[in-house]
Amino acid sequence: MTPPWVHRVAFPVALLLLGVLALTSLAIGDMHLNPARIFSGLLHRDELAATILWNIRLPRMLISMMVGAALASSGLVMQAYFRNSLASPGLLGVTSGGAAGAVVMIGLGWASASIFVLPVAAIVGAMISTSVVIMLARRGASTERLLLAGVALNALLGAVTSYVLANFTLSYERNARILFWMLGGLEDRTWEHVMMASPIVVAGAMLWPLGRPMDLLSLGAREAQSLGVDIKRLRRSMLVLSTVLTALATAVAGTVGFVGLIVPHLLRLLVGPEHKRLVPLTLIGGAAFVLACDLIGRSAGGLRVGIVTSLIGGPFFLWLLRRQA
Amino acid sequence: MAAEATSVTALTVTNASVPGRIEGVSLSLAPGMLAGLVGPNGSGKSTLLQVAAGLLPATGSVSWLGRDIGDISVPERGRLAAWVPQEARFEFGFSVRSVVAQGRYARGDDDYGVDLALKQLDLVSLAHRPVNRLSGGEKQRVMIARALVTEAPLQLWDEPLAPLDPRHALEVLMHARRITRAGATMLISLHDLRAAYCLDFVVVLHQGRLCAAGPPEKVLTPELLMEVFGVRAKQLPGLTLELP
Numbered sequence: 001m002t003p004p005w006v007h008r009v010a011f012p013v014a015l016l017l018l019g020v021l022a023l024t025s026l027a028i029g030d031m032h033l034n035p036a037r038i039f040s041g042l043l044h045r046d047e048l049a050a051t052i053l054w055n056i057r058l059p060r061m062l063i064s065m066m067v068g069a070a071l072a073s074s075g076l077v078m079q080a081y082f083r084n085s086l087a088s089p090g091l092l093g094v095t096s097g098g099a100a101g102a103v104v105m106i107g108l109g110w111a112s113a114s115i116f117v118l119p120v121a122a123i124v125g126a127m128i129s130t131s132v133v134i135m136l137a138r139r140g141a142s143t144e145r146l147l148l149a150g151v152a153l154n155a156l157l158g159a160v161t162s163y164v165l166a167n168f169t170l171s172y173e174r175n176a177r178i179l180f181w182m183l184g185g186l187e188d189r190t191w192e193h194v195m196m197a198s199p200i201v202v203a204g205a206m207l208w209p210l211g212r213p214m215d216l217l218s219l220g221a222r223e224a225q226s227l228g229v230d231i232k233r234l235r236r237s238m239l240v241l242s243t244v245l246t247a248l249a250t251a252v253a254g255t256v257g258f259v260g261l262i263v264p265h266l267l268r269l270l271v272g273p274e275h276k277r278l279v280p281l282t283l284i285g286g287a288a289f290v291l292a293c294d295l296i297g298r299s300a301g302g303l304r305v306g307i308v309t310s311l312i313g314g315p316f317f318l319w320l321l322r323r324q325a
Numbered sequence: 326m327a328a329e330a331t332s333v334t335a336l337t338v339t340n341a342s343v344p345g346r347i348e349g350v351s352l353s354l355a356p357g358m359l360a361g362l363v364g365p366n367g368s369g370k371s372t373l374l375q376v377a378a379g380l381l382p383a384t385g386s387v388s389w390l391g392r393d394i395g396d397i398s399v400p401e402r403g404r405l406a407a408w409v410p411q412e413a414r415f416e417f418g419f420s421v422r423s424v425v426a427q428g429r430y431a432r433g434d435d436d437y438g439v440d441l442a443l444k445q446l447d448l449v450s451l452a453h454r455p456v457n458r459l460s461g462g463e464k465q466r467v468m469i470a471r472a473l474v475t476e477a478p479l480q481l482w483d484e485p486l487a488p489l490d491p492r493h494a495l496e497v498l499m500h501a502r503r504i505t506r507a508g509a510t511m512l513i514s515l516h517d518l519r520a521a522y523c524l525d526f527v528v529v530l531h532q533g534r535l536c537a538a539g540p541p542e543k544v545l546t547p548e549l550l551m552e553v554f555g556v557r558a559k560q561l562p563g564l565t566l567e568l569p
Contacts, residue, residue, distance in 0.1 A: 083417075213430075227475070272418070273417035
């Protein structure tokens, strides 16, 4: 079991790590900025630094953090809901649902009508995916059933996206936007995208009080109900919050895979399975993970963040499967 | 049985049916009663316990301490009744102690009685072990300890003795007797008919219907055992286990 000192230091260490990564994310790029220039840039005392920071790096950093926090916490909630540590928005097809919703809107040319079109379409797509997964794999479902449901759904939604890409659009610009969603990326994000993703902060905060009942639920729904947990209400909140979190992240950054699997898993190994610790740590850890992946991608000549998370996540998932077998 | 229901009973199930599982089952238990539920595999014992615990929708009605459970809020239900499942499945490595402490959820997670319950169920040395790495019998003791810390006046346990070794099975029966003497009411399903003889009251289920209820020496007759279980029974003075 985890020694108590790990519990004590985990939260401050995670915050410190996030702070360092955030600062690095503001510092590096085509033009490196030292902490003093970052400070004066943020205060508009250095106009060149201010332009770089306020127009490019700050929105990108904020979106990285929100997307990471959203995907990781969404994975944590799905794992508790399905009582299966391999459940995550990517593997279950919820991310693909969100992406398909967004892609259809871009294909139809409706995405530019309002900044709400993409997030709403992503939420609707993700909700449809979640409902299908729940129908296919009931609560407490075996790993095989859950993963097979996810495989089927991912293939189906992949076909929808490819169909839109191949037949719906005629413009290079729309195809480029669709490809962006399929690969997942944080390039050219603006304050409009920050606004679009900002409900993530509210949804993340709403997870906080669910930590304790989620502990009880992850040991069995009937058991939890017998101990006084309002299971119907809890499950509804969990599903809505995890789906909305994934959908918003997908609406601003496309399909960024494996975050919801890796982050809760590593943190559970580190601090144990209790959600009162895991919920805040997963929010911070997810933010730090996506920031770190984006930094790796930027240092490796502009690799998309979705590609970096998949390059790390794929082998990690295979390791997990081997460990479980 | 119906006449008894008019006095204050701890648990009353009236004409409960779950299609394909139980049909028209009624029973009532007086406060402080230690009752057993026996019947062959598939006779509806687990279903009846879950209906009685308010965890499975059924036609008919269930009341606890004279109140219809429909009028009792979910958190209050957590304080009034504890249910032990037949088999616990743990996916995550919560510590034994933290799982037992969950029994205090409906009372504000105050941790009261957790250490005592760990001691009573012989779990002190396992307190910090991950619950998903325990044996079947150890897991069952964790679930029983969790039910004990709820201090709920109604205790509904589904085959608590099945995975336990003789010593722990005897100890669990002793705890059951202790808490019913203190005023709790218990209904436990079991297959060991010798253990059923130690209880105050026995309910026999057969093919989803209640076929007998009463004190064990009156109910568990060779004729009934033949009819329900299809086995011939003979009473012999035999081996009786006692705790040291």
